Amino acid sequence: MEANSNQNAGGLALEVDGLVKSYGDYRALDGVSMAVRPGRIVGLLGPNGAGKSTLIRIVMGILGADAGQVLVNGAPWTRDALRNVGYLPEERGLYKDMKVGEQAMYFAKLHGMSKQEAVLALRGWFERLEVDGWWDKKVEDLSKGMAQKVQFICAVVHQPKVLILDEPLSGFDPVNARRIVEEIRRLAASGTAVLLSTHDMSRVEALCDEVLLLNKGKIVMAGESEALRESGWHGEYAVTYCGSDVAFARGLGASSILGDVDRPDDPSEAPTRAERTALITLRSGFKLSDTLAGVADAVDIVEVRKLRPTMQELFIQAVSTENTESNA
Numbered sequence: 001m002e003a004n005s006n007q008n009a010g011g012l013a014l015e016v017d018g019l020v021k022s023y024g025d026y027r028a029l030d031g032v033s034m035a036v037r038p039g040r041i042v043g044l045l046g047p048n049g050a051g052k053s054t055l056i057r058i059v060m061g062i063l064g065a066d067a068g069q070v071l072v073n074g075a076p077w078t079r080d081a082l083r084n085v086g087y088l089p090e091e092r093g094l095y096k097d098m099k100v101g102e103q104a105m106y107f108a109k110l111h112g113m114s115k116q117e118a119v120l121a122l123r124g125w126f127e128r129l130e131v132d133g134w135w136d137k138k139v140e141d142l143s144k145g146m147a148q149k150v151q152f153i154c155a156v157v158h159q160p161k162v163l164i165l166d167e168p169l170s171g172f173d174p175v176n177a178r179r180i181v182e183e184i185r186r187l188a189a190s191g192t193a194v195l196l197s198t199h200d201m202s203r204v205e206a207l208c209d210e211v212l213l214l215n216k217g218k219i220v221m222a223g224e225s226e227a228l229r230e231s232g233w234h235g236e237y238a239v240t241y242c243g244s245d246v247a248f249a250r251g252l253g254a255s256s257i258l259g260d261v262d263r264p265d266d267p268s269e270a271p272t273r274a275e276r277t278a279l280i281t282l283r284s285g286f287k288l289s290d291t292l293a294g295v296a297d298a299v300d301i302v303e304v305r306k307l308r309p310t311m312q313e314l315f316i317q318a319v320s321t322e323n324t325e326s327n328a
Contacts, residue, residue, distance in 0.1 A: 012074060013038045013193030014059070014162045019068035021054050021217075028054040030217040031068070036162070036193040041184065043208035043225070044197040045311075047319055050214040052197050053090070056164055059195075060087055073161060083112045086160035088152060090167045090197075094139045101135035104154055111158035118157065125153045129179065144171050152180060156187060163187060165196045169203060181207060201312035211311065213318055221318045229308045232317070235282035236307040239292075242275055243299025251298035255286040275302055 014036040021029040029051045036042045046052050057063040059070050061082065072081040094103055101122070108118035126132040129149045134142065142150065148171050156163060168184070169177045184207065188194050198204060204211065204225070211228060213221035221228065241248055249258055259279035282288060292301060309317075 015071040017069050019058060020066045022066055027217050032219060034212050036195050038191045038193050039188055040209045041188050041194040041196060041207055042210045042212055043204040044195055044212050045315060046214035051217040052214055056166060056197060084161040086155040086163040088155040088165045088168055094147060094151060096140040098139055099136055100139055100150055103139055107154035108157045113158055121157050125157060145173060145176055148172060160192060163192050163194045167198055201315060205311045213315060215319050228314055232309040232314050237280050238277050238305040238307055239280055240275055240277045240303040241299040241301050247298035248278060248295060251295035253294055255291040256280040256282050
């Protein structure tokens with residue numbers, strides 16, 4: 001995800017190169033470089049105060065950087081370039097005295113859409129997100145969830161090439177959150193580059209193609225979501241089996257470290273027939289196939305699952321390591 005000339009040759013929707021931003025003696029961003037390609041969803045993660053909001057505000061032109069540059073579709077940032085950018089800020093806000101349709105039209109025209117284009121696009125969005133009955137009603141009459149949907153529509157109505165979402169699912173019930181997730185995926189599939197800032201790690205794991213972790217103004221982890229989870233895996237498996245615990249442990253031999261064993265709560269179940277799940281960690285130099293061959297002679301194996309770390313576990317580990325090294 002780091003910016004470089006090879007990526008530029010392939011085309012980038014959004015590129016940030018060497019951004020620095022300080023507030024007095026506090027450095028909010030310390031040489032941050034990253035990129036988002038068309039059709040990709042990149043999760044922007046970090047603890048409070050990591051620099052996420054500062055990065056987004058610089059990209060949107062709300063703040064100026066002390067050093068570095070922002071490129072949109074390969075060209076230096078300009079106000080006109082923002083017409084191709086959609087932005088949903090964490091601080092939600094609509095003009096309460098305006099009618100819903102009037103409000104949406106206003107934002108569409110800000111992005112350069114004609115009245116005819118805007119009406120056609122907005123009617124489609126309103127129908128898809130079930131807001132179509134609210135076109136002529138006042139914004140102040142909207143529920144929080146409905147207002148959230150209207151603001152999302154205002155951010156995406158112009159089919160932006162770059163979409164920046166700051167906590168986009170905040171305030172939604174599960175049904176509408178799923179609906180918004182589906183729309184984000186659909187936009188990415190159509191070629192939109194999405195930068196999504198969130199604290200919801202489960203959403204990151206399910207939605208994002210890539211992850212960028214900021215801590216204390218610096219990038220401490222970046223890459224493909226699946227590759228990061230794989231790189232954080234250290235040989236852990238969950239093995240479900242029927243049979244004797246002692247026989248299972250003996251079958252492992254020296255190949256693995258035996259962790260917790262989840263046994264059935266009902267003591268009346270025959271110890272050799274009830275399923276239980278053991279956590280094992282392969283030792284260096286041993287293969288899973290060899291380990292299972294030894295265990296299969298002792299118990300009946302029901303299931304074997306690879307236990308890769310979650311994004312939340314990777315997040316905590318990366319931030320803790322960075323903080324420890326900084327303090328040292």
